[in-house]
Amino acid sequence: MSTATTPMVKAESVCKNFGALQVLKGITLEIGRGEVLCMVGPSGSGKSTFLRCINHLEQISAGRLYVDGELIGYKERGNKLHEMSPREAAKQRRDIGMVFQHFNLFPHRTALENIIEAPIHVKGVKKDLAIERARDLLDQVGLSAKADAYPAQLSGGQQQRVAIARALAMNPKLMLFDEPTSALDPELVGEVLEVMKKLAAEGMTMVVVTHEMGFAREVANHLVFMDGGVVVESGPPREVLSNPQHERTKAFLSKVL
Amino acid sequence: MSDVDTSPPATPKAIDAVPLRHPWRWVAAVVIVVLVGLFLYGAATNEAYKWHVFRQYLFNERVLTVGLVNTLQLTIYSMILAVIFGVILAVMRLSPNPIFKATAWVYLWIFRGTPIYVQLVFWGLIPVIYSKIQIGIPWGPTLWHFDLQAISFPFILAILGLALNEAAYMAEIIRAGISSVPEGQTEASIALGMSWGMTMRRTVLPQAMRVIIPPTGNEVISMLKTTSLVTAVPFTLDLFGITSREIAAREFEPVPLLMVASFWYLAITSIAMVGQYYLERYYSRGASRKLTTRQLEALAKAQTTAAAPGGGGEGS
Numbered sequence: 287m288s289t290a291t292t293p294m295v296k297a298e299s300v301c302k303n304f305g306a307l308q309v310l311k312g313i314t315l316e317i318g319r320g321e322v323l324c325m326v327g328p329s330g331s332g333k334s335t336f337l338r339c340i341n342h343l344e345q346i347s348a349g350r351l352y353v354d355g356e357l358i359g360y361k362e363r364g365n366k367l368h369e370m371s372p373r374e375a376a377k378q379r380r381d382i383g384m385v386f387q388h389f390n391l392f393p394h395r396t397a398l399e400n401i402i403e404a405p406i407h408v409k410g411v412k413k414d415l416a417i418e419r420a421r422d423l424l425d426q427v428g429l430s431a432k433a434d435a436y437p438a439q440l441s442g443g444q445q446q447r448v449a450i451a452r453a454l455a456m457n458p459k460l461m462l463f464d465e466p467t468s469a470l471d472p473e474l475v476g477e478v479l480e481v482m483k484k485l486a487a488e489g490m491t492m493v494v495v496t497h498e499m500g501f502a503r504e505v506a507n508h509l510v511f512m513d514g515g516v517v518v519e520s521g522p523p524r525e526v527l528s529n530p531q532h533e534r535t536k537a538f539l540s541k542v543l
Numbered sequence: 544m545s546d547v548d549t550s551p552p553a554t555p556k557a558i559d560a561v562p563l564r565h566p567w568r569w570v571a572a573v574v575i576v577v578l579v580g581l582f583l584y585g586a587a588t589n590e591a592y593k594w595h596v597f598r599q600y601l602f603n604e605r606v607l608t609v610g611l612v613n614t615l616q617l618t619i620y621s622m623i624l625a626v627i628f629g630v631i632l633a634v635m636r637l638s639p640n641p642i643f644k645a646t647a648w649v650y651l652w653i654f655r656g657t658p659i660y661v662q663l664v665f666w667g668l669i670p671v672i673y674s675k676i677q678i679g680i681p682w683g684p685t686l687w688h689f690d691l692q693a694i695s696f697p698f699i700l701a702i703l704g705l706a707l708n709e710a711a712y713m714a715e716i717i718r719a720g721i722s723s724v725p726e727g728q729t730e731a732s733i734a735l736g737m738s739w740g741m742t743m744r745r746t747v748l749p750q751a752m753r754v755i756i757p758p759t760g761n762e763v764i765s766m767l768k769t770t771s772l773v774t775a776v777p778f779t780l781d782l783f784g785i786t787s788r789e790i791a792a793r794e795f796e797p798v799p800l801l802m803v804a805s806f807w808y809l810a811i812t813s814i815a816m817v818g819q820y821y822l823e824r825y826y827s828r829g830a831s832r833k834l835t836t837r838q839l840e841a842l843a844k845a846q847t848t849a850a851a852p853g854g855g856g857e858g859s
Contacts, residue, residue, distance in 0.1 A: 380736035
């Protein structure tokens with residue numbers, strides 16, 4: 287199915303309703319391999335919901351969503367879509383890493399145990415290999431000294447870096463970041479962004495919901511501005527940020543920049 | 544506020560104040576010591592306690608090898624069954640399936656809404672109500688049948704009765720524990736590709752344990768004492784049955800034999816409390832940001848080296 291030219295993420299008129307509430311009203315976009323897409327917009331604009339649809343934490347209501355050429359959450363048989371079993375959905379999620387606003391590290395496991403948890407129990411990696419890889423990852427995020435610390439003993443920035451390492455341990459082909467720095471003290475934001483920049487430079491495909499315009503300008507290949515469940519404006523970040531075309535984009539950027 | 548001293552901080556001497564006195568604590572202590580002393584003296588000299596009978600039966604073979612052993616078995620077996628049923632009921636109550644939800648609710652309604660003593664009498668009457676168990680096609684041929692009246696099994700009925708009642712309470716405790724784990728934990732596990740079952744086993748239940756263990760410890764201790772009601776089944780070979788029904792009835796000495804039973808109930812409860820302490824400590828790991836003594840020592844040492852010239856900063 288997947289070839290080098292297949293986009294990593296392809297959304298065709300993706301809609302999401304919660305009951306009568308329409309949160310996504312037809313999102314169409316493509317993210318190429320190794321690209322970084324930043325999504326910005328006011329709260330409630332649907333950017334986090336869209337992100338959660340990509341790994342099927344939310345089930346989409348209409349449209350089609352593909353990751354690496356594979357339909358997410360459904361199987362197409364003939365002309366009919368069939369809901370996926372939880373087991374099949376779990377298999378799809380293995381290759382998609384996710385980093386949350388509130389880190390969601392497992393509080394009863396040390397940093398190292400957090401990282402080896404899924405490789406061992408989901409993928410069946412041997413324990414010593416998983417530990418070796420986890421130490422590598424902790425080193426990459428600059429936390430090799432904190433392997434045995436519990437999350438409650440780490441600062442927010444350190445917790446988020448462990449969370450990134452935890453997601454990377456599954457060797458994902460795509461990383462989703464849901465406002466990864468929004469819950470951090472200002473002086474801790476930099477260390478997390480640094481790790482993300484390094485990851486982008488290594489060629490990881492990333493979708494980042496963020497309010498960090500500086501990061502978006504520097505790292506993203508593509509910037510999407512969302513409001514009211516639709517993509518209002520999109521393009522190279524420098525252009526969108528310095529020369530917004532749409533009134534709503536202008537109004538939003540004048541408040542955050 | 545404008546005059547802030549930014550010069551390096553001087554280290555003043557540690558405060559050496561006169562501690563506050565608490566005279567009423569001493570008064571209360573003296574009163575209580577006197578009252579306890581009087582009670583103990585009274586108990587030691589009161590003939591009705593018959594301490595020599597107490598001593599004679601405390602380590603009586605029948606009390607230990609039959610009464611104590613049966614009570615422990617009743618407690619352990621029924622608690623294990625109760626926890627298993629409780630997990631099933633809790634998961635049913637939290638399930639999106641309305642049939643499961645309603646079934647669990649009705650179970651809880653019945654078993655929490657009727658007294659345990661009444662339930663135990665009922666279990667004793669099971670062989671009367673259902674004299675045979677038959678497996679087959681309803682209104683059709685029987686494939687297998689089992690005659691309940693042919694065997695006597697008050698011990699098993701007592702365990703079932705205790706366990707099914709306790710399961711209702713355990714279900715609520717476990718449900719509260721599962722609900723106490725933040726949703727983000729489930730989300731993070733699912734995002735890592737874990738199945739629902741693995742998420743429960745590896746992420747949710749271990750964290751729920753911190754909330755589940757303390758009330759479960761209370762339930763174990765409570766169960767130990769509730770086993771004295773199995774006489775309703777009737778099963779009479781437990782600790783209370785042996786001491787107060789068998790021996791006390793034979794010797795006409797109810798008071799010292801009640802003391803014997805109380806002594807052993809209290810002894811087991813004390814051991815259970817110690818076990819509960821260690822279990823709680825195990826499941827609370829990672830719950831506090833408080834550092835262990837060893838971690839504090841390491842940090843203090845790092846601070847002294849960092850303060851020395853040429854020392855590094857925080858080693859993060």
